[in-house]
Amino acid sequence: MIPNQSTAPVPLPHTEPVQREITRLCIETGLMLLQHGAESALVESVTRRLGLALGVRSVEVAIMANALTVTTLSEDHCITTVRRNEDRGINMHMVTEVQRAMLAVEAGELDRTGFRTRIESIKPERYPRWVVALMIGLSCACFARLAQMSLPATEDRSWDWFGLGLTFAASSTAMLVRQWFAARHFNPLVNFFASAFVATSIAGQGVIYKLGLHPKIAMASCVLLLVPGFPMINSISDMVKGYINTGLSRGMMAVLLGSATSAGIILAMTVWNVWGWL
Amino acid sequence: MNILIQFLQNMALAAVPAVGFGLVFNVPRSALVYCAAGGAIGRGLRFLLITAGMPIELATFVAASVVSLLGVYIAQRLRAHPKVFTVAAMIPMIPGVPFFTALLAVVEIQRRGLTPELLNTAITSGLRAMFIVAALAVGLALPGLLFYRRKPVV
Incomplete structure (x- = not known):
């Protein structure tokens, strides 16, 4: 302490x-x-x-x-x-x-x-938007590959390039949407809702047209750019170090951002009638 | 598949998201390489420990602690707080899919009514996400809890 x-x-x-x-x-x-x-x-x-x-x-x-x-x-x-x-x-x-x-x-x-x-x-420097969007697309594709690797042994664990490409496209686009909303000072909850809707709508096409080996993995991985990882870790470490107050509010914000994202996912799944998650 | 190949693949695949999210968090350019290294070491170590039979929460905690202890050494050379790059390095281990699964299951309970399967999914995924995040955060705080109790890291 x-x-x-x-x-x-x-x-x-x-x-x-x-x-x-x-x-x-x-x-x-x-x-x-x-x-x-x-x-x-x-x-x-x-x-x-x-x-x-x-x-x-x-x-x-x-x-x-x-x-x-x-x-x-x-x-x-x-x-x-x-x-x-x-x-x-x-x-x-x-x-x-x-x-x-x-x-x-x-x-x-x-x-x-x-x-x-x-x-x-000191100026708040930011990386070029397109670089961030490309790297986030690659990141989510890597998450998709990690998910393919940890499938049970009965499934095909080989490289599903189509699924990875779909994840890349969906999450890069979602990142561009997120940056567009953030630049216009929208409430982050609105931003995450819209980005999740876009990502799931793109990746959901893989399930509709049965593209690739594991289209559901693409659907799950493409929204991982919206996981509020930093607030979640900050929340717990604040509370461990005795700042219960700020820890709780950061944790609640993380849960709210997650809920907004889930609402976006649910809306997209209802619109396209694909049920990839549960 | 050979364990060694899987281990190397895990490390390579974890380095990319660590850098990707490092860009989102605006980690300074000079520290991005440590994000990549931390992500690869953390995820690789966790893979080995899980393969050796350790439960995922404990394996996550050990991996996060090792990355954060290495991070203290780097932070002192870089003259920046270790969290600047270690949080991005933890991103490949964040349980994103269980987190969203739990929240989506709650929405489904509201829409379709309570079934044992949905309740089971909601609670197990939610707890899994919570425990792994807690393991990551406490692992990252470990140097402060054990060694830097009355003095700052940087």
């Missing part, structure tokens, strides 16, 4: 404007991490270490599902501030850059103004 109270060895006296600026830097840093999918323990430790490195006596962080609170203590004065947290999508590039900036402050390479310029210059 991370200790609740941390104290810097030699606290320097700060005037109020300076402490205010440090508090703002702390909460902006914590918020950037929280918005881009860092787990609660990392948000808290980076925020606290930054504050202590910038010279306040202690930093207290309270993380909620959609807000962040930071209090800094310097001499005998507290400053508390709250920011609303909106999810900006998982971005490990941002998390890495913010943490490296904090490490630079700890190493004494950056001061307050230097740190501010550095975090303001």
Whole structure:
């Protein structure tokens, strides 16, 4: 467990404007991490270490599902501030850059103004959309092949190239749909519903026309790009590390995203009248 | 099929989704190779352990722990939190099909009424998904729980 109270060895006296600026830097840093999918323990430790490195006596962080609170203590004065947290999508590039900036402050390479310029210059870089869509198509095809390999010995376990190709087509298209909806700031639940519908509609054609050896595997694998793996793992690790609150809300979000995906799958199976899952 | 060929195939097939989801999570370019390696090691190790007769949850836990311990070493050289690349490496072991099967079975219970088969599918798939995800998450948290109790990894 991370200790609740941390104290810097030699606290320097700060005037109020300076402490205010440090508090703002702390909460902006914590918020950037929280918005881009860092787990609660990392948000808290980076925020606290930054504050202590910038010279306040202690930093207290309270993380909620959609807000962040930071209090800094310097001499005998507290400053508390709250920011609303909106999810900006998982971005490990941002998390890495913010943490490296904090490490630079700890190493004494950056001061307050230097740190501010550095975090303001970090841009949320994204990979080209078509590269991501192609790689996700390949990924789901690999999942399909792994599923073919683990079939019972009575089934044909050889390479079903047609099924793999169908999975690739269905999940790449679904990824393009997902990116299209995400770029237009749709609610993620709507996004996952629509993407699951598109993926299942394409892969379902394999079952209708009896293409390939195992068309049902294609149907199951093509929606695996919509499994909320990151929120699921973050949810459990938050709860293991004592952040039950954020853990529960992340876990619930993962279940909701899964339910939206299932609704999309059910709609597609009803429209095309193919029952590939159960 | 020969176990060795299956093992190598498992590793190669797991490396691709680890990188693919690494791109979705915007893992920095320099860390993508560790996603691939972690995915291959994790899935390959889990395959060997399951073949040796270990139950899947335990095998997943051991595989995730090994990847995360290796991840600590890499993270310190890369100056980035290990979760930056180890979560993407866990994606090939995420139980996506049981997760959706459980949710779809719940929808079917609502549509067609409760049957023992559907209830069985819903509960067994749901529990399987939950236990495997818990094994992955606790395995990833293991270095922090055992060795880095009062100090940060990076």
